[in-house]
Amino acid sequence: MLVIVKDSYDEISREAAQIVEDRLRRKPNLVLGLATGSTPLGLYRELIRMHKEEGLDFSRVTTFNLDEYVGLRPGHDQSYHYFMRENLFKHINIPEGQTHVPDGMAGDIDAFCDWYEAEIAKRGGIDVQILGIGANGHIAFNEPGSSLGSRTRVKTLTDMTRVDNARFFATATDVPKYAITMGVGTIMEAKELILLANGAGKADAIRAAVEGPLTCQCPASVVQLHRKTFVIVTRDSASALNGRYPGTWKSSISLER
Numbered sequence: 001m002l003v004i005v006k007d008s009y010d011e012i013s014r015e016a017a018q019i020v021e022d023r024l025r026r027k028p029n030l031v032l033g034l035a036t037g038s039t040p041l042g043l044y045r046e047l048i049r050m051h052k053e054e055g056l057d058f059s060r061v062t063t064f065n066l067d068e069y070v071g072l073r074p075g076h077d078q079s080y081h082y083f084m085r086e087n088l089f090k091h092i093n094i095p096e097g098q099t100h101v102p103d104g105m106a107g108d109i110d111a112f113c114d115w116y117e118a119e120i121a122k123r124g125g126i127d128v129q130i131l132g133i134g135a136n137g138h139i140a141f142n143e144p145g146s147s148l149g150s151r152t153r154v155k156t157l158t159d160m161t162r163v164d165n166a167r168f169f170a171t172a173t174d175v176p177k178y179a180i181t182m183g184v185g186t187i188m189e190a191k192e193l194i195l196l197a198n199g200a201g202k203a204d205a206i207r208a209a210v211e212g213p214l215t216c217q218c219p220a221s222v223v224q225l226h227r228k229t230f231v232i233v234t235r236d237s238a239s240a241l242n243g244r245y246p247g248t249w250k251s252s253i254s255l256e257r
Ligand code: GLP
Pocket: 035, 036, 037, 038, 039, 040, 066, 067, 131, 132, 133, 134, 135, 139, 140, 141, 161, 165
């Protein structure tokens, strides 16, 4: 695990984008795991810029998103389908058929989850997985208490997560109660993880993830077991950490060698 602390949100976004760019230039058919939430928006903006200004090519990339609310149609403006289309997919040259977001309207959710796992496996697994973190230490929608070996499935959202995400909905009661999410075990199989955090509101969660005990009470703490994880955080998100971590890691993009 490599923890990188930066002064600003723009810098964590750029650092993450540079890693993705490097991996994509080395492997044009990269399998990219994507996250929603406000945190990865800067990374997506930077990837769009790289595509438009520097010709970064997504034509052979396949993407798998971490999660989706159960019961929201892809056209719903709070669905993660909509989020990804608006904030990334429509701005880059990725064919729609190569993008995957869990289907919150699936009739047989269990069968869908098995299919999603099989699709990831068919492509050789996820090369780089982007992650945000919930204030309660969740990754994707793996809430505290999630099994560390879990696979893609339905999870009940905690009240805290529903309150945190209520800011995007008209009222708190509009926030769905359930979500389909990749499991912690699914996420851990990605070859590389990039965990991003921005703002003081994530400081406790980042401390628990990076320096706390490995526990299902903080699902993000599993990153401690992963062999190639970048934790890229702003100084305020890092403010509760005891360890000393680099502000830059110039050779970070070649870590996989
Ligand atoms: C949601 C998503 C997570 C995300 C989290 C944090 O719950 N399911 O994948 O990491 O929100 O969101 P934000 O980046 O807006 O703080």
